[in-house]
Amino acid sequence: MNLVLQNIGRRFGRNWIVRHLDLEVGQGECLALLGPSGCGKSTTLRLIAGLDQPNEGSITIAGEDVTKVSPIDRRIGMVFQSYALFPHLTVFANLALGLQVRGISATDRKQRVASVLALMQLEDLAERHPAELSGGQRQRVALARALLRDPLVYLLDEPMSNLDAQLREDLRPQLRNLILQGSQPVIYVTHDQHEAMAMAHRIAVMRDGKIEQIGTPQELYNNPLSLFVASFVGRPQINLLPAESGIIKAIRPEHIQLSSDGIPCRLVYREWLGTSQLLILESNRGPLRMLCASEITIPETIMLNWSPEKEHQFNASSGERC
Numbered sequence: 001m002n003l004v005l006q007n008i009g010r011r012f013g014r015n016w017i018v019r020h021l022d023l024e025v026g027q028g029e030c031l032a033l034l035g036p037s038g039c040g041k042s043t044t045l046r047l048i049a050g051l052d053q054p055n056e057g058s059i060t061i062a063g064e065d066v067t068k069v070s071p072i073d074r075r076i077g078m079v080f081q082s083y084a085l086f087p088h089l090t091v092f093a094n095l096a097l098g099l100q101v102r103g104i105s106a107t108d109r110k111q112r113v114a115s116v117l118a119l120m121q122l123e124d125l126a127e128r129h130p131a132e133l134s135g136g137q138r139q140r141v142a143l144a145r146a147l148l149r150d151p152l153v154y155l156l157d158e159p160m161s162n163l164d165a166q167l168r169e170d171l172r173p174q175l176r177n178l179i180l181q182g183s184q185p186v187i188y189v190t191h192d193q194h195e196a197m198a199m200a201h202r203i204a205v206m207r208d209g210k211i212e213q214i215g216t217p218q219e220l221y222n223n224p225l226s227l228f229v230a231s232f233v234g235r236p237q238i239n240l241l242p243a244e245s246g247i248i249k250a251i252r253p254e255h256i257q258l259s260s261d262g263i264p265c266r267l268v269y270r271e272w273l274g275t276s277q278l279l280i281l282e283s284n285r286g287p288l289r290m291l292c293a294s295e296i297t298i299p300e301t302i303m304l305n306w307s308p309e310k311e312h313q314f315n316a317s318s319g320e321r322c
């Protein structure tokens with residue numbers, strides 16, 4: 001079971017929103033689409049779901065070309081940021097509706113909804129309406145609904161972005177156990193790179209409707225192929241230092257060290273992060289961010305350095321890795 005996008009393009013008027021997009025997500029693989037607002041993540045998901053039609057290219061699910069297949073026949077399990085539950089229906093009815101539309105008998109519906117309610121620990125909430133649930137509970141109902149579709153592909157569109165940090169932490173293992181351990185390919189759209197790194201086997205970084213780089217979280221972090229990816233992946237953001245001959249040198253804040261013979265710096269700001277601290281420093285090469293253990297006492301003026309193998313170099317005009 002896999003999902004293949006070949007040369008997908010979608011335009012609105014004369015503007016291509018997504019262009020020349022090739023993507024393959026394998027059986028049981030979770031691929032995160034990560035990128036700034038407006039880069040085309042939701043458009044890509046809508047095209048896969050069949051909620052929108054590409055102007056170019058083809059979409060194949062489990063070996064079958066579904067480019068012209070209606071959304072209902074694509075067997076997609078979709079979970080939206082907004083939950084998309086029917087407000088006038090109870091939790092039970094929200095879950096049973098899709099089964100009813102697919103012609104499943106009342107007895108079967110009851111049984112299947114009951115089992116997914118038990119799995120998601122939602123039994124006590126079956127008769128409530130969405131307005132009577134917390135955000136986390138609503139999202140669990142939306143997940144339960146996606147599971148009930150018995151889909152060939154899961155599409156998760158910022159499924160946790162409406163939830164607070166604690167709820168996200170609680171829901172993450174459930175998401176992993178229920179969806180990411182299945183055999184279906186999963187596409188996970190998120191703004192949140194921590195979430196992408198935690199959940200996905202591979203990440204596709206999108207920019208202006210194209211894939212800028214695709215790889216494991218480690219590959220993107222250790223070997224960004226462009227300035228854009230280097231700056232987008234990894235927080236606190238990588239330091240960029242203009243150098244001679246049209247080169248920009250980049251060094252991650254955690255790779256900067258105190259040294260006796262480095263760049264002289266002045267500490268301007270310190271943020272305590274628990275196990276680490278973020279230091280904002282001023283130097284004659286521009287501002288620098290440094291991340292170090294929180295117990296280290298930093299004087300106001302220091303010298304900083306880093307090992308050359310930790311440095312990345314990019315062409316200043318093309319943004320490509322040198």
Ligand SMILES: Nc1ncnc2c1ncn2[C@@H]1O[C@H](COP(=O)(O)OP(=O)(O)OP(=O)(O)O)[C@@H](O)[C@H]1O
Pocket residue numbers: 012017035036037038039040041042043044191
């Ligand atoms: N129906 C439409 N008509 C015209 N332009 C559209 C339409 N739908 C989306 N767009 C444009 O396409 C671009 C990509 O939108 P899309 O929603 O896919 O981005 P996104 O990466 O999901 O952004 P976000 O992270 O903010 O949700 C945006 O510039 C948006 O304004």
